[in-house]
Amino acid sequence: MEHKRLNAIEGKAGHPALCVLPEVEKEDELLEMMWTLREEGRLTRSHLLETCEITGCEATLSLLHKNGWITEENDSLVMQPKGEKRARELVRRHRLSLRMFFDLFSLDGAEAEACKFEHILSPEVTDSVCTLLGHPPNAPDGKPIPRGECCAMFKQEMKPLVAPLADLVPGETAKIVFITPGSHSRLDRLSAMGVVPGSSVKLHQKKPSYVIQLGETMIAVDKEITREIFVKKM
Amino acid sequence: MHDHNSPDESLRQSEMDKVVLIGNPNVGKSALFGLLTGKYVTVSNYPGTTVEVTYGNAVLNKKRTLIIDTPGVNSLVPMSEDERVTRDMLLTDKPRVIVQVAxxxxxxRALLITIQLAEMEVPFLLDLNMDDEARSRGIVVNQEVLSGLLGIEVVKTVAIRKSGIDRLLKSLAKPRPSTVRVVYDKDIERGISAIIPLLPDAHISKRSLALMLLAGDESLKAWLHAHIPDPLIDEIDKIRQDVQARYNNSLGYLINQQRLKAADKIIAEVVTRFEAGKGSRIAQKVGTLSMHPLYGIPILLGVLFLVYQFVGVLGAGFAVDFLEETVFGTYLNPWISKLVDIILPIPLVKELLMGDYGLVTMAMTYAIAIVLPIVGFFFISFSFLEDSGYLPRLAVMVNRVFKIMGLNGKAVLPMILGFGCDTMATLTTRILETKKERILVTLLLALGIPCSAQLGVILGLVSGLSLTATSIWIGTVLAVMLVVGYLTAKIIPGEPSDFVLELPPIRVPQMTNIIIKTMARVEWYLKEAVPLFMLGTFILFVSNKIGALSYLQKVTDPLVVNMLGLPSKAAEAFVIGFLRRDYGAAGLFSLAKEGLMDPVQIVVSLVVITLFVPCIANFFMMVKERGMRMAIAMTAFIFPFAFGIGGILNWILRTFQIAL
Known part of the structure; x- marks a missing residue:
């Protein structure tokens, strides 16, 4: 696993897993933490050790330093280019996983799942997930998802291709790509009113209730329903 | 509000030609029904006006024909009780002709139903109604091409203008099964073929039944149990589960999706679009504003203010004064009094007719002079609102508030209809999807929604009050409903259903429909209310004669006088309130008019009579829809509750000496 992951971090295909080294996971966690703290503008050694809940935090930190991922000087921490890359990809995988679990599968406890996934996803799969989700700019908690190569290939970088209907601006029209229903009967009812993939739908308004329009039919719906209808802007 | 539903068995079973009107909600089935039969059924501009099957006779093409109006459906796999009624009708009754109104x-969306009718292999024709509205929105349907593609007669009509009816009548003679077929996914088709040999014979094709079962139609189970042995049903269930296991999405959804794909192919060939006309854009703008988060509220207040001005000031003030004082007071009463003196100079008869509790002086005066003008004015404004398409947009505005009560915006419709008539509104709870919601709305209707007659009288009473007093009355009733709704929603098990409500287009109401609808409702009011007013008055008269009334007042004094702080005579109003709440309100109205109540007393009595027990007709409807136990439980809760709230309000107002 260690080889596979390390190789994955370097951007190459991995070998079959041999064993799990908890030290590597600790390194990952610390790098992620540093990235997040830096986003918040408070990356210092003391801050990191304060927020760190991992046992043997300091030892891992000096290991990172020794292996050239980061540099330590007094209270300041600086990620080296290869550390920067590793952290960036970890955060990207974590937040993309969050987005995936939250948007696609409407899963509770997405955080725990995302923590597992960030260690598993290969670069190819990560880019596929990113593309599938329409290169989302933010995680569900609003934190930015570091861009990948796949994102750069698209011109409309900040506009996801596929997004929940709820995220449209009122007045926008889009085509339904897929629907992830909370319940089967909900889907049956909506489909009888024409809400199926392929239909054009306009978000008429969001307040005080969501109103959508299909052809000449206006339907008032719960917000939760519009979160389950995924559309592609036209 | 008074849809005469006469499920006359002899009529249904006879060999007469039967024409069934079927279609999506709010497409004009009832308007067409009215045209064909000459019999009035409520026609409004919102989905779910018709919740029961309605029968009417007509002579079409020189043959006596039974016309059947059905509740609108979006799919023939029913999702709510009213939709089920329509499907069951197709299943158990064999109509000669089905007219799909679109x-x-x-x-x-219409083609989604057309495809299902085609699958049933029943003879039908397609009526493209509201052709004018489609044109004004720049949509033109080529009916010849459509007719060719579907293999059935297709006609265009504008039912409310009676246009195209001749062609429709001609086509009625030529119904055909449609030739349209949808081929589904291999796995679904395999499931269909596996289920077909297990099914009993029916009026509709086995393929269509198999599709309904695959789509997960639980409501079909009862019918199946009556026709085939249980092991076969288990086998069908197993086939369904096998097919379902192959897909992530529900089969019902997949089947609809494939039907819509077929519909889109047809549409591509028959529909042409032009630039929309100006008129329709203005109406759309009004519709949008009426549910705007900001402008929606002043519009709502404006609507309420206009209704109040029209009903409370014009109806309850001007019209009542004229009828009560001039027509009855100056002319009719003295006149009849003289007439009785001449014809029947018996004191008892004269007292029965003209006394304090006289059938003319009290019952007729209340019914005709006080309630009728108010109700009439209310019906006019209510019909206007119904036909404008504004009411469902209210649901958009209040969805969130209703969520507090375990309901959603969809429940607004039966609640608002309750302001017309709680009895009919209780019937309309059928459009709600879960039992929990139906129970909740039934309770709230019985508890706090004053019907038109009562509301009218209340508006009359309110017009003499200050704004503070009016707000206290409205605020108390609203708060009580919110709290009761919130708590009841906690007690009754079940999840709230999704808010999915179709919004009809905003339309300029047609004067003729408003007049016809108002007349029909006034007629219903006179038929239903006047006899009960008479009965109530007679009971009071007899009670008074045998001394029971003063005894009753003595008994209820601790309650009415001490707790509520009302004049002793108010007990009479509450007694007759058992028969009809509006009659009780009318009693309070005349007490207030005679100056026997101060503002605090008026507000307290208003709150009590608003929350008072449902009228007899509503009670029976509750028994019919919710069962005897539930109806009695609700009434038993409401009665002491109404007095309790009145008592508390009285105590608060008196203790803190709130000036009204």
Missing amino acids: DSKNLR
């Missing part, structure tokens, strides 16, 4: 501008 909204021309929403052809796609």
Whole structure:
């Protein structure tokens, strides 16, 4: 696993897993933490050790330093280019996983799942997930998802291709790509009113209730329903 | 509000030709029904006006024909009780002709039903109604091509203008099964073929039944149990589960999706679009504003203010004064009094007719002079609102508030209809999807929604009050409903259902429909209310004669006088309130008019009579829809509750000496 992951971090295909080294996971966690703290503008050694809940935090930190991922000087921490890359990809995988679990599968406890996934996803799969989700700019908690190569290939970088209907601006029209229903009967009812993939739908308004329009039919719906209808802007 | 539903068995079973009107909600089935039969059924501009099957006779093409109006459906796999009624009708009754009524501008959704009728292999024809509205929105349907593609007669009509009816009548003679077929996914088709040999014979094709079962139609189970042995049903269930296991999405959804794909192909060939006309854009703008988060509220207040001005000031003030004082007071009463003196100079008869509790002086005066003008004015404004398409937009505005009560915006419709008549509104709870919601709305209707007659009288009473007093009355009733709704929703098990409500287009109401509808409702009011007013008055008269009334007042004094702080005579109003709440309100109205109540007393009595027990007709409807136990439980809760709230309010107002 260690080889596979390390190789994955370097951007190459991995070998079959041999064993799990908890030290590597600790390194990952610390790098992620540093990235997040830096986003918040408070990356210092003391801050990191304060927020760190991992046992043997300091030892891992000096290991990172020794292996050239980061540099330590007094209270300041600086990620080296290869550390920067590793952290960036970890955060990207974590937040993309969050987005995936939250948007696609409407899963509770997405955080725990995302923590597992960030260690598993290969670069190819990560880019596929990113593309599938329409290169989302933010995680569900609003934190930015570091861009990948796949994102750069698209011109409309900040506009996801596929997004929940709820995220449209009122007045926008889009085509339904897929629907992830909370319940089967909900889907049956909506489909009888024409809400199926392929239909054009306009978000008429969001307040005080969501109103959508299909052809000449206006339907008032719960917000939760519009979160389950995924559309592609036209 | 008074849809005469006469499920006359002899009529149904006879060999007469039967024509069934079927279609999506709010496409004009009832308007067409009215045209064909000459019999009035409520026609409004919102989905779910018709919740029961209605029968009417007509002579079409020189043959006596039974016309059947059905509740609107979006799919023939029912999702709510009213939709089920329509499907069951097709299943158990064999109509000679089915007319699918469609909204021309929403052809796609109509075709979803057309395809299902085609699968049933029943003879039918397609009526593209509201052709004018489609045109004004720049949508033109080529009916010849459509007819060719479907293999059935297709006609265009505008039912409310009676246009195209001749062609429709001609086509009625030529119904055919449609040739349209949808081929589904291999796995679904395999499931269909596996289920077909297990099914009993029916009026509709086995393929269509198999599709309904695959789509997960639980409501079909009862019918199946009556026709085939249980092991076969288990086998069908197993086949369904096998097919379902192959897909992530529900089969019902997949089947609809494939039907819509077929519909889209047809639409591509028959629908042409032009630039929309100006008129329709203005109406759309009004519709949008009426549910705007900001402008929606002043519009709502404006609507309420206009209704109040029209009903409370014009109806309850001007019209009542004229009828009560001039017509009855100056002319009719003295006149009849003299007439009785001449014809029947018996004191008892004269007292029965003209005394304090006289059938003319009290019952007729209340019914005709006080309630009728108010109700009439209310019906006019209510019909206007119904036909404008504004009411469902209210649901958009208040969805969130209703969520507090375990309901959603969809429940607004039966609640608002309750302001017309709680009895009919209780019937309309059928459009709600879960039992929990139906129970909740039934309770709230019985508890706090004053019906038109009562509301009218209340508005009359309120017009003499200050704004503070009025707000206290409205605030108390609203708060009580919110709290009761919130708590009841906690007690009754079940999840709230999704808010999915179709919004009809905003339309300029047609004067003729408003007049016809108002007349029909006034007629219903006179038929239903006047006899009960008479009965109530007679009971009071007899009670008074035998001394029971003063005894009753003595008994109820601790309650009415001490707790509520009302004049002793108010007990009479509450007694007759058992028969009809509006009659009780009318009693309070005349007490207030005679100056026997101060503002605090008026507000307290208003709150009590508003929350008072449902009228007899509503009670029976509750028994019919919710069962005897539930109806009694609700009434038993409401009665002491109404007095309790009145008592508390009285105590608060008196203790803190709130000036009204």
